[in-house]
Amino acid sequence: MPTTANLVQTALYDWHVKHGGRMVYFAGWSMPVQYTSIVDEHKATRTAAGLFDISHMGRLGVYGPDAAKFLDAMVTRRITDMKPGQIRYGLVCNADGGILDDVLVYRWDGQLASMPEPPAFHMVVNASNRQKIIDWLTDRQIEFAARIEDLTKSTAMIAVQGPRAIEKVDPHIECELTSLRYYRGVATRVLGYDTYVSRTGYTGEDGCEIICPEENAIEIWAALLDAIATVGGCAVGLGARDTLRLEAGMPLYGHELSENITPLQAGLDFAVNLADRDFIGRDALVDGTQGTRPVRVGLQMDGRRAARETCPVLYEDQPVGTVTSGTFSPTFERPLAMAYVKPSASAIGTPVVVDVRGTHLPATVVPLPFYERGK
Numbered sequence: 001m002p003t004t005a006n007l008v009q010t011a012l013y014d015w016h017v018k019h020g021g022r023m024v025y026f027a028g029w030s031m032p033v034q035y036t037s038i039v040d041e042h043k044a045t046r047t048a049a050g051l052f053d054i055s056h057m058g059r060l061g062v063y064g065p066d067a068a069k070f071l072d073a074m075v076t077r078r079i080t081d082m083k084p085g086q087i088r089y090g091l092v093c094n095a096d097g098g099i100l101d102d103v104l105v106y107r108w109d110g111q112l113a114s115m116p117e118p119p120a121f122h123m124v125v126n127a128s129n130r131q132k133i134i135d136w137l138t139d140r141q142i143e144f145a146a147r148i149e150d151l152t153k154s155t156a157m158i159a160v161q162g163p164r165a166i167e168k169v170d171p172h173i174e175c176e177l178t179s180l181r182y183y184r185g186v187a188t189r190v191l192g193y194d195t196y197v198s199r200t201g202y203t204g205e206d207g208c209e210i211i212c213p214e215e216n217a218i219e220i221w222a223a224l225l226d227a228i229a230t231v232g233g234c235a236v237g238l239g240a241r242d243t244l245r246l247e248a249g250m251p252l253y254g255h256e257l258s259e260n261i262t263p264l265q266a267g268l269d270f271a272v273n274l275a276d277r278d279f280i281g282r283d284a285l286v287d288g289t290q291g292t293r294p295v296r297v298g299l300q301m302d303g304r305r306a307a308r309e310t311c312p313v314l315y316e317d318q319p320v321g322t323v324t325s326g327t328f329s330p331t332f333e334r335p336l337a338m339a340y341v342k343p344s345a346s347a348i349g350t351p352v353v354v355d356v357r358g359t360h361l362p363a364t365v366v367p368l369p370f371y372e373r374g375k
Helices: 013-018 038-047 067-074 127-143 165-172 214-229 238-247
Strands: 022-026 029-034 050-053 058-063 087-093 099-107 121-125 147-150 155-161 185-190 193-198 207-213 234-236 295-301 312-315 318-329 334-341 351-356 359-366
Touching: 013 022, 013 029, 013 214, 029 038, 029 238, 038 050, 038 234, 038 238, 050 214, 050 238, 058 067, 058 127, 067 121, 067 127, 099 127, 099 193, 121 127, 127 147, 155 165, 155 214, 165 207, 165 214, 193 214, 207 214, 214 234, 238 318, 238 334, 295 318, 295 351, 312 334, 334 351
Parallel strands: 050 234
Antiparallel strands: 022 029, 050 155, 058 121, 058 147, 087 099, 099 121, 155 207, 185 193, 193 207, 295 334, 295 359, 312 318, 312 351, 318 334, 351 359
């Protein structure tokens, strides 16, 4: 385990420490796992709003006349038809169709004074995969008039999530956030500072994510926290971010996603556009073996004991899969898990058993997501 001195700190590190954040190692960064309790922070996000420092996420600018063509050859989702302001979720795969990372691709919209040359596209990648994806893209950009620039450490990224998030952020932003559609973004100003704001998130709630120069992060963070505190919102750490995303059925790299898992196994067919285009991994995704591989499912468990990663899943006394994420759900007050199981045990309603340290606990295959916000 690296020492604290070896970890990268976000622009908000001192604030986290001063306000009781319990700091942990995460993908090379020192990040707050919680401030009060995971359950309290989770419930505040579901009922009001939560404020998240997600500056550890990688932020890459893609420049040049071939930027769209280049990304279209790298990502499972079609990129060449994206309009300014659009954001798409996609995956970067290896030649075997295994997932190198799941990413958000932004078609940049607008101009910022602090960024004289805006990128043609912007990509947000997982913290643990940032250097891997930079290297992967850099090795392949030589065939295109495109270049990659790592913007991670010169910027900060803040998420505001929850049913009251948009109304509380809107007065502080120069665009009309309430009219910004889901998975859309725009260059604008928050508290007078240059930002890029997107209607995106990783909790299953409505909300937005804000990218800003690192030197402005503290003022933006403090103002937004004051705003959401008036309705019961609070700062939220990585612990509740994980329970929130699990309830929302959202996969996490290193758990539900890996280089040994394909997007189709993960149930991410919507993020794979096969028609009339080519990208790395495409041929592997159209071969005849996809339907025989383990697939991602949701598990609702009996009792109150939660399953954890690597717990075996049994069907008719035979091992059929493995749990990838599990928790005791603060929203539903029962254990929930995601797992990869053989197709023969993947039908909704299938009764299975999860082996938790030698104890066999009954569970049922249920639809994902477990939680969907009200419209």
